[in-house]
Amino acid sequence: MGMLVKYHLYAPGPVEIPPEVLNEMSKPIFHHRTSQFSEVLVNAWEGLKYIFQTKEHVYILASSGTGAMNAAVENTLSEGDKVIVLSFGKFGERWEKIAKAYNLNVVTIRKDYGYCVEPEEVEEVLRSNPDAKAVLLQHSETSTGVSSDLKEISKVVSKTEAMLIVDGITSVGCDEVKMDKWGIDVLIAGSQKSFMIPPGLSFISLSYKAKKYMEKSNLPKFYFNLKEEEKALSDKTTAWTPGITLIMALNKSIELMKKEGLENVIKRHRVVSEAIREGVKALGLKLFCKYRLFSNAVTAVEVPQGIDGNQIPKIMRNKYGTEIAGGQGSMKGQIFRLGHLGYVDKGDVVVMLQSLEFTLRDLGYKFEPGLSLSIANKVLMEKYEF
Amino acid sequence: MGMLVKYHLYAPGPVEIPPEVLNEMSKPIFHHRTSQFSEVLVNAWEGLKYIFQTKEHVYILASSGTGAMNAAVENTLSEGDKVIVLSFGKFGERWEKIAKAYNLNVVTIRKDYGYCVEPEEVEEVLRSNPDAKAVLLQHSETSTGVSSDLKEISKVVSKTEAMLIVDGITSVGCDEVKMDKWGIDVLIAGSQKSFMIPPGLSFISLSYKAKKYMEKSNLPKFYFNLKEEEKALSDKTTAWTPGITLIMALNKSIELMKKEGLENVIKRHRVVSEAIREGVKALGLKLFCKYRLFSNAVTAVEVPQGIDGNQIPKIMRNKYGTEIAGGQGSMKGQIFRLGHLGYVDKGDVVVMLQSLEFTLRDLGYKFEPGLSLSIANKVLMEKYEF
Numbered sequence: 001m002g003m004l005v006k007y008h009l010y011a012p013g014p015v016e017i018p019p020e021v022l023n024e025m026s027k028p029i030f031h032h033r034t035s036q037f038s039e040v041l042v043n044a045w046e047g048l049k050y051i052f053q054t055k056e057h058v059y060i061l062a063s064s065g066t067g068a069m070n071a072a073v074e075n076t077l078s079e080g081d082k083v084i085v086l087s088f089g090k091f092g093e094r095w096e097k098i099a100k101a102y103n104l105n106v107v108t109i110r111k112d113y114g115y116c117v118e119p120e121e122v123e124e125v126l127r128s129n130p131d132a133k134a135v136l137l138q139h140s141e142t143s144t145g146v147s148s149d150l151k152e153i154s155k156v157v158s159k160t161e162a163m164l165i166v167d168g169i170t171s172v173g174c175d176e177v178k179m180d181k182w183g184i185d186v187l188i189a190g191s192q193k194s195f196m197i198p199p200g201l202s203f204i205s206l207s208y209k210a211k212k213y214m215e216k217s218n219l220p221k222f223y224f225n226l227k228e229e230e231k232a233l234s235d236k237t238t239a240w241t242p243g244i245t246l247i248m249a250l251n252k253s254i255e256l257m258k259k260e261g262l263e264n265v266i267k268r269h270r271v272v273s274e275a276i277r278e279g280v281k282a283l284g285l286k287l288f289c290k291y292r293l294f295s296n297a298v299t300a301v302e303v304p305q306g307i308d309g310n311q312i313p314k315i316m317r318n319k320y321g322t323e324i325a326g327g328q329g330s331m332k333g334q335i336f337r338l339g340h341l342g343y344v345d346k347g348d349v350v351v352m353l354q355s356l357e358f359t360l361r362d363l364g365y366k367f368e369p370g371l372s373l374s375i376a377n378k379v380l381m382e383k384y385e386f
Numbered sequence: 387m388g389m390l391v392k393y394h395l396y397a398p399g400p401v402e403i404p405p406e407v408l409n410e411m412s413k414p415i416f417h418h419r420t421s422q423f424s425e426v427l428v429n430a431w432e433g434l435k436y437i438f439q440t441k442e443h444v445y446i447l448a449s450s451g452t453g454a455m456n457a458a459v460e461n462t463l464s465e466g467d468k469v470i471v472l473s474f475g476k477f478g479e480r481w482e483k484i485a486k487a488y489n490l491n492v493v494t495i496r497k498d499y500g501y502c503v504e505p506e507e508v509e510e511v512l513r514s515n516p517d518a519k520a521v522l523l524q525h526s527e528t529s530t531g532v533s534s535d536l537k538e539i540s541k542v543v544s545k546t547e548a549m550l551i552v553d554g555i556t557s558v559g560c561d562e563v564k565m566d567k568w569g570i571d572v573l574i575a576g577s578q579k580s581f582m583i584p585p586g587l588s589f590i591s592l593s594y595k596a597k598k599y600m601e602k603s604n605l606p607k608f609y610f611n612l613k614e615e616e617k618a619l620s621d622k623t624t625a626w627t628p629g630i631t632l633i634m635a636l637n638k639s640i641e642l643m644k645k646e647g648l649e650n651v652i653k654r655h656r657v658v659s660e661a662i663r664e665g666v667k668a669l670g671l672k673l674f675c676k677y678r679l680f681s682n683a684v685t686a687v688e689v690p691q692g693i694d695g696n697q698i699p700k701i702m703r704n705k706y707g708t709e710i711a712g713g714q715g716s717m718k719g720q721i722f723r724l725g726h727l728g729y730v731d732k733g734d735v736v737v738m739l740q741s742l743e744f745t746l747r748d749l750g751y752k753f754e755p756g757l758s759l760s761i762a763n764k765v766l767m768e769k770y771e772f
Contacts, residue, residue: 002772003654004646006731026412260390268389319772321731345392345707350740351733354763358732361767369767370760377740377756381747386388386705 005321010352012142012170012298012325014192014199015342017249021197024252025245032244038236044247047254048203051172051195051262052187054179058205059229060250062243065169065190066094068202071224072165072186073098073136076206076213080105081133084125084162086117086148089141090328091167099136102219107132113144113331114300116291119152126160133213134163134185139171143328145300145337147175147293151182158183163210169193170297172203173257174269174341185210193297194265196256196342197249264385269296271383272340272349279353279376280338283360283367288335297341300327302334307363309333315359322355346380391707396738398528398556398684398711400578400585401728403635407583410638411631418630424622430633433640434589437558437581437648438573440565444591445615446636448629451555451576452480454588457610458551458572459484459522462592462599466491467519470511470548472503472534475527476714477553485522488605493518499530499717500686502677505538512546519599520549520571525557529714531686531723533561533679537568544569549596555579556683558589559643560655560727571596579683580651582642582728583635650771655682657769658726658735665739665762666724669746669753674721683727686713688720693749695719701745708741732766 009016017025030036041060048058061067077083083104085095088111099106109117109125117137126132135157139150150166157164163185168177172187173194179187184207191201206214206226214226228239257265273296277287280301288300303309310333313326327335338352353372360367395402403411416422427446434444447453463469469490471481474497485492495503495511503523512518521543525536536552543550549571554563558573559580565573570593577587592600592612600612614625643651659682663673666687674686689695696719699712713721724738739758746753 001645001647001650003650003657003770004642004729004731005772006729006733008733256390259387261387264387264389271389343390343392345390346744347392347394347733347737347740350736350759354733354736354766357763358767358772370763373736373759373763374756377743377759380740381744381755384389386391386744 007321007323008348008351009323010339010348011323012337012339012341013190015196015339017198018196018253018256018343020256021249021252025249027248029244032242033237037244040247040251041238041242042236043251044254047251047258051254051257052179052189052203052205053177053181054187054205056179056205056207057233058203059226060238060242060247061202061204061224062200062240063202064199065167065188065202067224068188068190068204069094069098069167071204071226072188073102073104074217074219074221074224075226076163076165076186076210076217077102077104077133078216078218079103082107082129082131083134083136084109084129084132086122086135086137087111088116088144088146089113089138090143091138091141095136095167114146114288114290116146116148116293119149119156122153123156126156126162132162134165136165138167139177140175140295140297142170142295142298143331145287145289145295145298146291147171147295149293150177154182154184163213170295170341174266175296176266179205183207191246191250194342195250196253197246200243200246201250266296267385268345269341271380272344273299274383275349275376275379276338276340276352278379279349279372282372282375283357297339299338299340300335301338303336304365307365309336311363312336312359315362316355319362320355320358322352346384349376349380393707393709394734394737395709396725396734397709398723398725398727399576401582401725403584404582404639404642404729406642407635407638411635413634415630418628419623423630426633426637427624427628428622429637430640433637433644437640437643438565438575438589438591439563439567440573440591442565442591442593443619444589445612446624446628446633447588447590447610448586448626449588450585451553451574451588453610454574454576454590455480455484455553457590457612458574459488459490460603460605460607460610461612462549462551462572462596462603463488463490463519464602464604465489468493468515468517469520469522470495470515470518472508472521472523473497474502474530474532475499475524476529477524477527481522481553500532500674500676502532502534502679505535505542508539509542512542512548518548520551522551524553525563526561526681526683528556528681528684529717531673531675531681531684532677533557533681535679536563540568540570549599556681556727560652561682562652565591569593577632577636580728581636582639583632586629586632587636652682653771654731655727657766658730659685660769661735661762661765662724662726662738664765665735665758668758668761669743683725685724685726686721687724689722690751693751695722697749698722698745701748702741705748706741706744708738732770735762735766
């Protein structure tokens with residue numbers, strides 16, 4: 001038994017919860033078929049529009065983010081529809097699995113982990129597949145730390161009949177995502193990411209174009225049937241039992257995000273992730289992302305030669321109180337992932353790098369002690385705005 | 387309005403409260419004249435003995451630490467008694483004020499701020515004042531960051547008829563204080579320091595020798611009359627209304643301290659304070675303490691030439707979310723004080739130095755950015771035990 005070690009949750013979700021939000025969640029619960037709850041719900045709907053940068057309604061589902069991915073597919077597509085999946089990580093593969101579970105005709109553009117599909121390639125595949133009904137992609141691929149060029153891909157897809165269905169689970173609220181302006185048709189987010197509340201809620205919004213698709217959609221659905229939610233909407237309620245306390249928490253979180261300003265929230269994530277990348281590079285480590293765009297939510301780092309990669313998250317958690325993520329699937333042991341989204345500020349950067357240095361030292365990796373902290377701090381000193 | 391800045395309380399008290407303790411304080415209150423509360427109280431008494439390193443009873447008072455200083459004087463001394471005050475800071479001056487308020491015959495050995503009285507000097511003054519009834523001192527002088535050589539002073543005073551009355555408010559629980567072994571006669575502590583709970587409780591313990599003095603004490607007293615507390619003791623209760631919720635919190639805090647182990651708790655404070663001192667020196671700043679012993683609780687730093695010292699705590703709080711303390715009395719604007727006691731770990735060191743660097747940069751002070759973090763982290767890497 002050693003000295004006090006505080007716990008820090010630096011996974012790419014769930015993330016730490018601000019004290020103001022924890023307080024909100026400790027309020028007494030009340031019933032959801034009441035005007036009291038309607039007020040909470042309407043407030044949450046309005047707040048989500050601000051974060052999603054949309055005039056469309058944002059549905060709140062009692063599910064994890066995967067539930068909203070499922071909802072996106074079953075509500076907008078129909079039997080045998082052709083969809084194009086841009087797959088460059090574990091979550092791209094999840095799009096493929098969902099589409100296949102509904103027997104859709106899946107065309108996949110696959111990229112090696114760490115890389116991404118370019119907008120020109122999307123243009124080309126849409127040209128050769130004019131019957132495609134949708135393009136499915138991750139804005140930020142949580143498994144690799146790669147960000148896709150959503151803005152440019154949106155331009156390409158907007159010009160066609162196909163919908164652009166975007167998993168923004170680790171990008172909405174921490175990276176620039178302009179749903180209406182860019183012409184995203186279906187946008188998805190999850191509560192335990194930039195929203196800084198516990199897992200249990202997912203959010204989904206549909207453009208006018210996607211709603212037209214929804215009218216015709218004939219895939220089997222029940223719990224996630226957004227038409228049922230649409231009906232409940234006019235009564236200021238939800239189709240099924242809503243996550244009452246989580247929605248109260250959501251309102252408090254969005255209040256905090258509004259106070260900071262969405263632009264600042266996003267800029268903060270950009271600066272924090274840059275500081276962490278520079279810190280990591282100062283240790284002589286290699287970033288796993290080889291693409292030109294990095295996720296603002298998570299940094300994937302290659303495990304250096306001769307180090308047991310599975311030990312890194314273990315030691316960081318068990319010995320140094322810092323919860324990060326390892327690699328998923330075939331990346332297990334090959335990379336580790338530093339989450340830096342949601343409730344993170346300048347201080348978290350140095351706390352995270354400190355634990356990383358301690359861990360690498362334990363594993364016999366050679367580096368200049370303290371350098372990652374001072375390099376990262378220089379980035380923060382220059383770019384963090386107060 | 388800038389980016390998110392988390393609040394960190396790095397004053398030399400009050401200090402941050404662990405989440406486990408906050409949870410404890412959110413439990414429903416109950417009445418204090420019950421067996422339920424007696425159980426809580428007895429538990430707290432036992433816990434305090436462990437932290438005070440004594441077999442004597444430790445009284446819990448509903449007051450700030452100054453209340454316990456007041457109680458120490460009025461319960462053990464009598465009209466016209468001669469007392470020797472070792473005064474080397476604002477809190478030494480408080481001892482003088484209290485003693486004078488009771489019209490005691492006060493002999494002061496005064497040292498300039500930043501210095502301390504040596505055990506040999508105490509020996510000398512006791513020799514020339516054989517009628518002295520008590521020596522009053524601070525173990526850790528919170529206003530200057532100086533630690534007295536309590537262990538050696540204890541040896542000197544133990545040999546005489548005088549009591550050693552020690553303000554251990556910022557040392558008990560973060561520095562070595564062995565009440566019984568060293569022969570301290572009256573030892574005082576406060577809740578909002580190493581005990582990691584809010585202000586509102588003070589603790590005081592008396593040796594056999596001090597209790598003998600208490601029998602004869604004829605100074606006027608009521609609220610802090612420890613004989614009343616002594617009577618209540620056998621009923622497992624307190625003379626007056628106790629701070630119920632704070633005592634529940636205290637038990638949780640002591641549970642955490644026991645889990646870590648008192649030895650580790652103290653070692654942690656020693657390592658953290660050394661890391662901070664090394665970080666501060668790496669910035670080219672001078673420590674205010676010129677004595678051979680440093681407080682484990684607080685580091686006082688001289689404001690460098692040409693910098694407005696009053697701005698340092700202001701900017702650290704208002705812009706960087708880091709609450710530290712300025713100088714007191716004539717030291718205002720001349721020094722600033724970094725608190726590092728209680729709920730602090732390795733990460734707090736770099737978070738604190740980061741905000742200090744940001745602040746000094748704003749004030750135009752020249753230094754090598756990031757160096758304090760990396761130097762401090764080297765100390766932690768070498769000495770923090772996990």
